[in-house]
Amino acid sequence: MNSMWTVMSFTMRNKLRSKSFIVTTIILAVLLVVGSNVPYFIDKFASGDGATKVGYITNEPGDLIKGLEMYYGKQEKPKVELVPIEAAGSADANVQALLQAIENKEIKGYLTFAPNEQAGFPDVTYHSKKMLDTDTQQSLQAAFQEAKTNQAIQDAKLTDAQLKLLFDPVKIQAVQISDNANGKTAEEQGTAIGLTYVILILLFMAVMITGQLIATEITAEKSSRVMEIIVTSVSPLKQMFGKVLGTFIVGLVQIVVLVGATIVSMQLPHNANSFKSLGIRLDTIDPKMLIFAVVLYLLGYFLYAMLFAAIGSIVSRTEDLGQAVMPVTMLTLAGFYIAIFGLTHPESPFIVACSYIPFFSPFILFLRIGLSNPAWWEIALSVGILVASVLIIGWLAAKIYRVGVLMYGKKPSLKEVMKAMKAYKV
Amino acid sequence: MNPLVVNRVVKQYGDKTAVNGLSFEVEAGEIYGLLGANGAGKTTTMRMVLGLIMPDGGEIRYNGKSYSEEQLRMLGYLPEERGMYPKVKLSEQIVYLAQLRGMSRKDAEANLKRWLDRFQVPEYYDKKVEELSKGNQQKIQFIAAVIHRPQIVILDEAFSGLDPVNVELLKSTVKELRDEGTSILFSTHRMEHVEELCRNITIMHKSNPVLQGAIRDIKSRFPREKVVLSADAPIEGLETISGVQGVTRTEQGYLLQIAKAETAQDILKHALAQGPIQKFELLEPTLNEIFIRTVGDRHE
Numbered sequence: 060m061n062s063m064w065t066v067m068s069f070t071m072r073n074k075l076r077s078k079s080f081i082v083t084t085i086i087l088a089v090l091l092v093v094g095s096n097v098p099y100f101i102d103k104f105a106s107g108d109g110a111t112k113v114g115y116i117t118n119e120p121g122d123l124i125k126g127l128e129m130y131y132g133k134q135e136k137p138k139v140e141l142v143p144i145e146a147a148g149s150a151d152a153n154v155q156a157l158l159q160a161i162e163n164k165e166i167k168g169y170l171t172f173a174p175n176e177q178a179g180f181p182d183v184t185y186h187s188k189k190m191l192d193t194d195t196q197q198s199l200q201a202a203f204q205e206a207k208t209n210q211a212i213q214d215a216k217l218t219d220a221q222l223k224l225l226f227d228p229v230k231i232q233a234v235q236i237s238d239n240a241n242g243k244t245a246e247e248q249g250t251a252i253g254l255t256y257v258i259l260i261l262l263f264m265a266v267m268i269t270g271q272l273i274a275t276e277i278t279a280e281k282s283s284r285v286m287e288i289i290v291t292s293v294s295p296l297k298q299m300f301g302k303v304l305g306t307f308i309v310g311l312v313q314i315v316v317l318v319g320a321t322i323v324s325m326q327l328p329h330n331a332n333s334f335k336s337l338g339i340r341l342d343t344i345d346p347k348m349l350i351f352a353v354v355l356y357l358l359g360y361f362l363y364a365m366l367f368a369a370i371g372s373i374v375s376r377t378e379d380l381g382q383a384v385m386p387v388t389m390l391t392l393a394g395f396y397i398a399i400f401g402l403t404h405p406e407s408p409f410i411v412a413c414s415y416i417p418f419f420s421p422f423i424l425f426l427r428i429g430l431s432n433p434a435w436w437e438i439a440l441s442v443g444i445l446v447a448s449v450l451i452i453g454w455l456a457a458k459i460y461r462v463g464v465l466m467y468g469k470k471p472s473l474k475e476v477m478k479a480m481k482a483y484k485v
Numbered sequence: 486m487n488p489l490v491v492n493r494v495v496k497q498y499g500d501k502t503a504v505n506g507l508s509f510e511v512e513a514g515e516i517y518g519l520l521g522a523n524g525a526g527k528t529t530t531m532r533m534v535l536g537l538i539m540p541d542g543g544e545i546r547y548n549g550k551s552y553s554e555e556q557l558r559m560l561g562y563l564p565e566e567r568g569m570y571p572k573v574k575l576s577e578q579i580v581y582l583a584q585l586r587g588m589s590r591k592d593a594e595a596n597l598k599r600w601l602d603r604f605q606v607p608e609y610y611d612k613k614v615e616e617l618s619k620g621n622q623q624k625i626q627f628i629a630a631v632i633h634r635p636q637i638v639i640l641d642e643a644f645s646g647l648d649p650v651n652v653e654l655l656k657s658t659v660k661e662l663r664d665e666g667t668s669i670l671f672s673t674h675r676m677e678h679v680e681e682l683c684r685n686i687t688i689m690h691k692s693n694p695v696l697q698g699a700i701r702d703i704k705s706r707f708p709r710e711k712v713v714l715s716a717d718a719p720i721e722g723l724e725t726i727s728g729v730q731g732v733t734r735t736e737q738g739y740l741l742q743i744a745k746a747e748t749a750q751d752i753l754k755h756a757l758a759q760g761p762i763q764k765f766e767l768l769e770p771t772l773n774e775i776f777i778r779t780v781g782d783r784h785e
Contacts, residue, residue: 062585069581073573284568285578288629291535291562292585294554465537 062293066301067308074272074309084313088320095324098333111195113185114142114166116153123172123181126206138198142166161188170199180207252402254344255429258352259422261314263395266359266421269310270367270391271384273302277371277464278380286464295461299372303364310360351428351438358445359421362452363391369456372463373476390418398422405430414441417448486549487512488668489534489637495542496529503529505692506543509685511637511668516659518679518700519672521689522780527672528565530689531639534670535562547637558587561635565642565672567626571615578614579629586633593632600628604654620647627655631662638662639670644678656682676773686772690780704769707778711768712741712749718760726751738764 074080115124124141131137142165147156157169168187175182183203185191212222277299280286289298325334366387374383397419401410405427414423414437424441427433462476489511496504504526511517521527532538534545536552547556570578576597583593601607604624614622623646631638643659644652659682663669671683679686680700688696696703714720715738723732723739728748733740741752749767756762 062587065581065584069577073570073577077572280570283571284564284566285570287564287566287568288562288582289585290537291560292557292582465532 063297063301063304066293066298067305070276070302070305071308074306075312080309080313084316087313088317091317091321092324095321096330099330102333111138111168111192112140112142112166113195113199114144114157114160114169116146116157116169116171117143123203123206123210126209127202129209130202130205138194139202144169157186180210250344251348251429254348255426256399256402258348258425258429259395259398261318262352262356262359262422262425263391265310265314265356266363266391267388268313269306269360270363270387272309273306273364274367274371274374274380274384275377276302276306277368278374278377281372281375281464282377290464295464296457299365299368299457299460303361303368306364307360348429351425354442355421355425355445358442358449362417362421362445362449363387365449365453365456369459369463372460373466375466394419394422398426401426402430411437415444417445420445486546488548489670490546490549491530491534491543492546493543494530494533494540494545496526496533496538497541502692504533504540504689507687507689507694508543509687509694509697511670513636513668514663514666515684516663516669516671516682518683518686519670519689520674520676520679520686520776524691525689525780526692527689528641531562531641531670531672534637534639535560558633559636561630561633561638563627563630563638563640563643565645567622569614569622569626569629572613575612575614575617575625576610579625579632582629583632586635588633596632596634597628600632603658604628620651623647624651624655627658635667637668637670639672641672643671643673644675645673676771676776680772688776688779696775696779700772703775704772707770707775709746709749709767709769710743711770712739712743712752713737713764713766713768714739714741714752714756714762715764716756716760716762720756720759723752723755726755 128141131139131141144156144160147153160166161168167189168185168191171184171186172181173184185199280289324330367384370383370387371380374380397410397413401407401423404410410423410427413419414427420441424438428438459476487510491507491509493506493508494504495502495506507530509517519527519530529538533540536557545552547559550556576594579597580590580593583596584590598607598610601609606621606624609617609621609625614625617625627643640659644655647655656678659669671679673679683700685699686697686703687694720739723729723741726748728744728751729741730744731742743749746767753765756765
């Protein structure tokens, strides 16, 4: 037991102090902090920049402009501000005046109207130097639409009651049904999807990065031949588990740093409001989800870490490692992408079936817990299968490891490994 | 009870026998030579002694006890393929290896400093292994093998890649360990080292021990077939003496190949008749010759 701790702390100290680890962690943390400020900056730029100024000639169809102004007058932060430009007499002079206004930065673009008798509504053209951005276009479209509707309604001479009936918006309330009386509201569901997504990515990254790390280290020890001394000092089993545990703690430290940086940055006063307006609130997170996230992270990590360790032990040169870990990488990718697909269909039979397959279940069971409401026995069964596979894979990996670390030369075939496993008694 | 007893061990890989019924004992304070051509089964033998692989037959006893994890800790191993962590500070990895063998961190650090002083390289303590020359890495590797004061040390090609000065330095260290009572299992292709260091040897060939015993006894079993002769004046007619198989002129005189030891007396008489002799010696076979004969003969 003692030497396992020695291996663990040696692995840990070397990794935590290595430049590459420190640099990667800092870069990732900076990216995350910047990323968590993005909603704030979007808000800032969107509102601070104010409305797009759109010019028009004062003698244009009066009703229409009045309708537009009424529409924007009702809005708190209109995206478009209408700027009247004095008519200059002739059409050419008008255009000149409008262009001059653009030059003077009084307006960004201007509207012209050409009568269209057939449609009963003038053709509208927007002129500007830059492309019309979608925000402004949608805003103008909606404004004209309303103006047009109002015009039509006025023509139809409806009563107020009829009008109210026509315009009262339809309301759909979304509430997720759950065992406990208060289900998740739409807002909580949004948070749940976001959180599930974030944790899935974390889980995936943790498994991939630390798994690769373990495999690389073991292969490096083999190719630098340090392995021969190590395996004569400590049993391969203890060495492998020491390594897996040590790297686990390294991975954990990295995750804690990254998540910590993100949460702190999200809680900063200026960011907190932006996230709230997006419907992301940390205090609505279901603690059950977090507990399962930790449990599944642990199980998933050990399952994959031991696979990676076994593969690392078979390969003798780091150049060959990439190819050798490919199948495991594929397995992780498959689990991750199935889970991403499941974000929108958490109860499809395919997803439910996958949540019992050990290599996928860390991702997919979490997805189901986060977004649907699996029965407790479903969770228990899936976790049970996962725990059993961790034990089986651990035992198998230890056996492969025992044999693999002493095999040099070309990458052995599966048959050779099996044969050697019989020759060495663990 | 000798510290290391190997008793009729057998190891098979599939249908291939890697070691076939090998027995030997290493006393305390003895360097035991394990010789053999490449692929003769030396590495397999050492791996069995190290407990990396279990013998299929026979047994290995350490101080009379069979293999266990505690026994591992009194072993020291210098593998033929050298290896350290290239990017880890030297002190850290040596202390780590010593800790794995059950030494406390403090003891290991103190011991390492002592060893570095002994090799006159105390400044290496904080260096990374990749910064050191090959020969110096070798010394560090040696320290790693003996830092925990093992009772049994296994040295596989201990002196390869070292310059003569460092070979002497390491050789004297190995002798010192022996004099302190360490049992050393020594494997090399350099016969002159074996002759200098070992009392008993085993020569292995194709998995079988073909020659075993004290070097002196082994040598006496092989006939003396070489005569060195030097005189002031050239000596004529050496080829004509019956029993002389060949004569080679060297800078110092003559080297004669003879079939029987008695012929040497005839040569001496013949030479004395022609003038004063400066040097006459009936050479005993070198270990190198014995090795080539034992192993080479069976190659056909």
